[in-house]
Amino acid sequence: MVFEHKSVLLNESIELVLTDPNGLYVDCTLGGGGHSECLLNKLSPVGRLVCFDQDEIAIANARKKFEDDPRVTVFRNNFAEMEETLQNNGLLPVDGIMYDLGVSSPQLDEAERGFSYMQDAVLDMRMDRRRSLTAEEIVNTWSVEDIAGIIRDYGEENWAARIAKFIGEARVTERIRTTGQLVEIIKSAVPAAARREGPHPAKRTFQAIRMAVNKELEVLEETLDQALRCLKPGGRVAVITFHSLEDRIVKNTFQTWLGKCTCPPGLPVCRCGAEPKAKLVNKKPILPSQEEEDNNPRSRSAKLRAAEKLRSK
Incomplete structure (x- = not known):
């Protein structure tokens, strides 16, 4: 590449x-x-x-x-x-x-890196793939409160608590492994009226998780x-x-x-x-x-x- x-x-x-x-x-x-x-x-x-x-x-x-x-x-x-x-x-x-x-x-354009909400891929987001922490680990193992915190603080997302709640509920049924799964969860959490305005509904959450993965x-x-x-x-x-x-x-x-x-x-x-x-x-x-x-x-x-x-x- x-x-x-x-x-x-x-x-x-x-x-x-x-x-x-x-x-x-x-x-x-x-x-x-x-x-x-x-x-x-x-x-x-x-x-x-x-x-x-x-x-x-x-x-x-x-x-x-x-x-x-x-x-x-x-x-x-x-x-x-x-x-x-x-x-x-x-x-x-x-x-x-x-x-x-x-x-x-x-990094955004290469689907397999898992940075982009526009392409379905494994949830990764590591800039340095020698490191162990991935986006998949965060969304599946961190507490709902901690996930809400990073989405709110790093993503400045108004719907942070609701998105984190939906992530917590979804992972009980099935492990969240791909960017596509996470995007659908975020879309279901953000009200339709909010989705019609502003950037892609997953943009701020993906940014926040990426920033947390890479500290x-x-x-x-x-x-x-x-x-x-x-x-x-x-x-x-x-x-x-x-x-x-x-x-x-x-x-x-x-x-x-x-x-x-x-x-x-x-x-x-x-x-x-x-x-x-x-x-x-x-x-x-x-x-x-x-x-x-x-x-x-x-x-x-x-x-x-x-x-x-x-x-x-």
Whole structure:
């Protein structure tokens, strides 16, 4: 399978993260290699790029795509392991780090991966198939309350409790093994009037289960402070998000780096000891243009934020 993926906010993200053509950069979400390829085209012959992905197909395609470029090093690791991997391979510090979060187009389009509510397949949804937790395990073994919680929190689904209740009732009779079975359960749970409006009735639930399977929010929270530690002073981290909870994590983490005093108002002297570690490159998130949204509907919810590590005083 050719791992083809239309990169979102491609030029904008590269412009934000690239500070030195001779530098060392990290692409934490290699995917189809679109951002990596664009960055490589702007690097000098001595510039270097380190790529991470946990999907074996993405890794295989990237190794073939970049096999003749000695500037590229590829690791099949989750980006939660970025700092340790870079440290163990003598690749610290770096000049820039970029993330393009969410699920990639090939993962959605390849039926057997079980990410899509549009194709019937085994309920899987693992980005890294070396891991044990699958969507099938979640819908068949987690409590109804826990399933409702992830659908509500990760999917922001109004019918979360009802969908979870229907899942709980259905699995008593028959194990839920396929995406098709789950879609029909969700359709039966969501009232007809609600199904006629908005996106596909299964969209938010599938997104929520996928995020739970891959622990996407937990991993994101873990990796951002790693990224700051890995950067050289003056280096930048750029993050493209596709979900409001992801964007909130990035925004809030960046805010903690600004070193704003958290002491109660009225104290004559600051006691919290807050010191700025970074500054925002763009105060407001960069959004896709209307042209990009028209050409790539999956870009519509994308937001790009970037921060720069401060130089020591």
